[in-house]
Amino acid sequence: MYKGKDPVQAAEIGNYKMSDKYDVAVVGLAGVTEVVSLPILRSNISSIEDILTFEYSSTAPKAIPDGRVGAHFSPFTHKGNVLRHYTSDYPEKVSTPVMDTSFPALQGASGAPVMRATDFGVAGMLLPAQVVRIEQEDKTTEEIRYFLPTGRALSSEVLRTVLDSFGIEYESIT
Numbered sequence: 592m593y594k595g596k597d598p599v600q601a602a603e604i605g606n607y608k609m610s611d612k613y614d615v616a617v618v619g620l621a622g623v624t625e626v627v628s629l630p631i632l633r634s635n636i637s638s639i640e641d642i643l644t645f646e647y648s649s650t651a652p653k654a655i656p657d658g659r660v661g662a663h664f665s666p667f668t669h670k671g672n673v674l675r676h677y678t679s680d681y682p683e684k685v686s687t688p689v690m691d692t693s694f695p696a697l698q699g700a701s702g703a704p705v706m707r708a709t710d711f712g713v714a715g716m717l718l719p720a721q722v723v724r725i726e727q728e729d730k731t732t733e734e735i736r737y738f739l740p741t742g743r744a745l746s747s748e749v750l751r752t753v754l755d756s757f758g759i760e761y762e763s764i765t
Contacts, residue, residue, distance in 0.1 A: 608757050612685050613745065614701075614718065615753045629704060630762040631713045631754075632747040635690070638673045641708035642692065644717060648699035669694035670708065674741060688746040690715055696742030705744045712764045715744035 606619035620626070636642065645668050653663035671693030679689045692705060701719035706712060720742075725733045754761050 610753045610756070613683070613687060613749050613753055615716070615745065615749065617754070617757060617759060628761060629706065629711055629713045630764040631750055632707065633751075633763050633765050635676045635746060635748075636673055636707055636712075636714040638675070640672065641670060642672055642714055643706050643708050643711075644669045644692075644694070644700070644703045646697075646700035646703035646717065648697035650699060667700075669742075673714070676746065679743075688748045689718070690744050690746055692717075692742040692744055694742055695740060696720055696744065700742075710764070713747055713750065715746050716750060718743045718745060 603621045604618045605621050607616055608618075609616045645666055647664060647666050649665040649667060651663050651665070652660050655661045669692075674691040674693055676688070676690045678686050680686055683689075690705075696703075696717040696719055698719045700717045703717040704713045705715040705717060707714055727733075751761075751763065
């Protein structure tokens with residue numbers, strides 16, 4: 592969570608690590624200051640507790656007056672609850688603890704934290720809805736979008752497992 596005065600900081604992404612089992616990557620951000628890590632829940636969040644996420648699925652390219660193309664960040668905050676916890680075998684490579692959320696996880700929201708509303712403890716990480724785009728040699732394009740009314744997220748167990756495997760320290764809470 593960012594606690595600085597300047598809302599935008601540029602940083603070099605370095606020292607990244609990618610899990611060979613799960614759709615999770617961890618990066619180091621050289622030069623970023625005033626960042627506070629979010630604690631990770633030690634167990635599944637109850638479906639009667641409120642959850643939040645803050646994601647950037649609506650970010651779009653925007654022309655800058657000097658002729659370059661920049662990005663227009665337009666974040667969404669979603670509030671809801673967990674609908675169910677289960678182990679998924681598809682499309683994941685391995686059996687993966689996941690949860691369904693009462694709000695969607697649109698393309699571009701991938702990696703957003705799912706947090707307990709009372710203390711911002713991380714209950715999981717959003718997985719994106721799928722967009723299949725097929726471009727033909729004759730320049731025609733077919734696009735199929737799967738945007739469901741519910742979202743899907745990796746459980747906090749997966750995040751702890753990945754961070755532990757990389758030897759990365761983090762705060763955990765009940």
